[in-house]
Amino acid sequence: MNRKASVVWRGNLRDGAGTLSTESGLLRDAPYSFRTQFGKDGDGTNLEELIAAALGGSFSMTLSDELERSGLHPEQIETAVIAKMEESKGSWTLARIEIEVRAKVPNATQNYFIDAALAAKTNSPMARLLNTSISMIGHLDA
Numbered sequence: 167m168n169r170k171a172s173v174v175w176r177g178n179l180r181d182g183a184g185t186l187s188t189e190s191g192l193l194r195d196a197p198y199s200f201r202t203q204f205g206k207d208g209d210g211t212n213l214e215e216l217i218a219a220a221l222g223g224s225f226s227m228t229l230s231d232e233l234e235r236s237g238l239h240p241e242q243i244e245t246a247v248i249a250k251m252e253e254s255k256g257s258w259t260l261a262r263i264e265i266e267v268r269a270k271v272p273n274a275t276q277n278y279f280i281d282a283a284l285a286a287k288t289n290s291p292m293a294r295l296l297n298t299s300i301s302m303i304g305h306l307d308a
Contacts (some may be wrong), residue, residue, distance in 0.1 A: 186211070200296035204258070214249040214260060217296070222247040225265060232282040232289075233271055241270040262299040270307045279306040 174296070175184035183199040197210035222245040233240050245267045252261040267283055274282075283304040287293055293300055 172243075176183070182301055183210075186216075197217050214251060217260070217292075218247040218249040218263070221263060221290070221296065221300075223290040224290040225267070225286050227291035228285035229267065229269070230295075232285050233274065233275065233279075236278070236282070238271050238274050238278075240284075241272065243267065243269040260296075260298055261298065262301065265302040266302060266305075268305040268307060274306055276306050 170189040172187050173184055180200050183197060185195040185196050185197055186198070191215045198212055199210060202210040202245055203212045203214075223245075226243045227245055230240050231246075245265060247266075248264045249260055250262045250264065251258050253259075265287060267285075269279065269280060283302060287300055287302045
């Protein structure tokens with residue numbers, strides 16, 4: 167299975183701008199730029215929020231599967247992901263990622279939920295791809 171995205175960038179780093187498009191069409195010429203990447207101004211997305219969204223989706227699906235394989239049926243999983251960028255010697259690095267998950271899973275115990283969430287953090291396809299520190303906090307709602 168292959169998934170495709172395309173990018174067009176015009177201009178230099180600080181003044182240029184680009185667009186991102188996905189094969190599915192969900193993103194079509196979505197703008198991004200230095201301003202949206204490293205600042206808070208400008209219309210458009212940034213690459214780190216797209217990585218955070220991809221990891222959150224992958225993690226949530228994997229957690230659902232971890233719970234289902236144990237006979238538990240999650241009603242809802244809410245995942246927030248923060249991609250932490252750090253600057254060192256003039257270069258930016260995606261230094262770490264923080265995941266906070268809250269779920270409603272009838273008949274689950276807090277300990278079992280955390281074990282399943284930790285397994286999802288390790289086993290989700292996006293987490294396996296990323297070479298960064300990923301921390302997680304889990305909340306099981308009654």
